[in-house]
Amino acid sequence: MLPKDLWIAALRSGYYQWNREFLDDAGYISCLGVACHVYLQNRGQLALSRVNGILYFDGQSRALPKSVQQWLGLRNKIGKYGKGQSLLQDNDSGISFRDIANIIESEPEGLFVSE
Numbered sequence: 001m002l003p004k005d006l007w008i009a010a011l012r013s014g015y016y017q018w019n020r021e022f023l024d025d026a027g028y029i030s031c032l033g034v035a036c037h038v039y040l041q042n043r044g045q046l047a048l049s050r051v052n053g054i055l056y057f058d059g060q061s062r063a064l065p066k067s068v069q070q071w072l073g074l075r076n077k078i079g080k081y082g083k084g085q086s087l088l089q090d091n092d093s094g095i096s097f098r099d100i101a102n103i104i105e106s107e108p109e110g111l112f113v114s115e
Contacts, residue, residue: 003042003072004104004112010038011101020092022062024055031091031100032064032079039068063088073112081111 001009010016011034019028023036036057040046046057046065058065063077079087085108090100104111 003038006038006042007035007072008101008105010034011097011104016097018091018097020094022054023057023060026053031087031097032062034097035064035072036068039071043071073114075110075113079111081108087111 011031016029016034016037017027019025019030019033021030022028023030023033029037033055036046044067046067047059049056054061058067060077064072064074064079066077069077078089081087081103087100087103090103095103
């Protein structure tokens with residue numbers, strides 16, 4: 001499976017509890033946080049630290065670490081696509097993980113490097 005397919009499957013799994021703003025806040029996880037967890041399960045290591053319940057992945061608490069961004073083939077660390085949209089904004093506005101998975105699967109213009 002491609003990294004993006006693993007991420008999509010994880011978002012659709014129902015396993016993760018949604019969170020806005022932070023990648024992982026005491027087990028409540030954003031769509032980008034799910035990507036970090038999938039990376040850890042399938043690819044390698046990230047430096048992890050937890051401060052006041054917020055988990056930092058390679059020093060990042062809100063946006064993707066460079067290694068995860070590159071593994072997924074995303075153009076940037078917040079999943080920008082289209083005209084001013086981003087997966088980070090979608091997540092924080094309350095769009096469900098299933099709907100975000102559908103967005104990723106549709107490969108909107110600007111989301112991935114190899115288009």
